[in-house]
Amino acid sequence: MVSVVITGRGGAGKTTMTANLSTYFSKNGYRTLVIDGDLYLPKLAFHFGIYNPVYNLHTLLKNPDMRVLNAVYHDVNTGVDVLPGSSRLYDVLDLDNKRLRDIVREISARYRMTIIDSPVGIPFDTISTFRLAQYQIIILEIERCPIHSVHRMVENEVIKLKTLGEAYGLKVGVIINKVRESSANVDDVVDFLEYSVDVPVVGIIPYDYKVPEATNMGRPVLDYAPHAPASKAISEAGSVLDEWIFGRKKKEGFFHRLYEAITSFLHSRRAPAGKKL
Ligand SMILES: Nc1ncnc2c1ncn2[C@@H]1O[C@H](COP(=O)(O)OP(=O)(O)O)[C@@H](O)[C@H]1O
Ligand SMILES: [Mg+2]
Secondary structure, eight states: OOOEEEEEEETTHHHHHHHHHHHHHHTTTOOOEEEEEOSOOOGGGGGGGGGOOOOHHHHHOOOOOGGGGGEEEEOTTTTEEEOOOOOOOOOOOOOOOHHHHHHHHHHTTOOOOEEEESSSSSOOGGGGGGOSSSSSEEEEHHHHHHHHGGGHHHHHIIHHHHHHHHHTTTEEEEEEEOOTTTTTTTHHHHIIIIIIOOEEEEEEOOTTHHHHHHHHHSSSSHHTTTTSSHHHOOOOOOHHHHHIIIIIOOOOHHHHHHHHHHHHHHHSSSSSOOOOO
C-alpha cells in the first residue's frame, strides 16, 4: 500500500491531478483509491461524475458506527474508487483527527495506491493523514507569477510544503501545471527546483482547455480525451511516478521499439561529421 498526498496553492490543479493520476494508476493495473481531503470545499468526486453522495467522508467522521466501505464509490470508466466529501456544508471545526486517520488507514490498506487530495496551502485539516503517506506531490502553477518573482514564489511555496512533507518522512516531488507555450522560464524553474531547492520535477503539464471541459463532463481528462496534450503529459508524469514509487519501467509498444531499432540502425550507419561518403 502506497499513499500519496497532493498539496499546493488554491487553483494550481491539486484536485485535477488527483483525479487524473489515480486514473493513470488504475488503468495501469493498480487498485486505486482517491480520498477527498479538502473538507471545506470537497470537489474531487465531481471529477468522477459523483455530485451528491449520501455517504461520504463527512458522514463517516460523524458516525463512528458506519462502515467505511459504504462511503466508497466505484467509477466504472476509470476503475478508480472514490471516497468523496459531502457537498453539504458540515462543521469541520471540531474535526476528530484521530478518527480521520483511522478511516484513511482502514480503507487505504485495501488498495495498492491511495491518493489524498488536500485543501489549499498548508493542509492543517488533513495533516494527520501525512503520517500514513510515503510520498507528497506538490502541484505548482507558475503562470500567475511575474518572471522576476518566480524564484521567490517557488521558495515561498515549495520550500514550505517540502519542509512539512519531509518532517513527516515523505519523499517529495513537484508537478508544474498549466504551463502555456509562452512560459519560456519553465526550464529555469525546473533547474531552480532540482538544483537549488533539491526536489525532483516529475511532470510538466501544459495548459489545456480539454481539462475543464472534461471536468464539466464529470470525467478525468485522461479518460475523456486521452490524446489531448494535458493527458499525454499526465501519462508521462504517471509513468515517472510509477518508476519512482514502484520501480516499474513502462514497457514500450511494438511500434516504439521498431522506431528505436530503425533510428539506432540509421545512426550507426551515419558517417562521422566531416567525412565524405
Ligand atoms: N492543465 C490544465 N489546463 C487547463 N486548466 C486546468 C489545468 N489543470 C487544472 N485546470 C483548471 O484549473 C482550475 C483549478 O483546478 P483544481 O484542480 O480545482 O485546483 P485545486 O484543487 O488546486 O484548487 C479548474 O477549473 C481546472 O479545470
Ligand atoms: Mg481542490
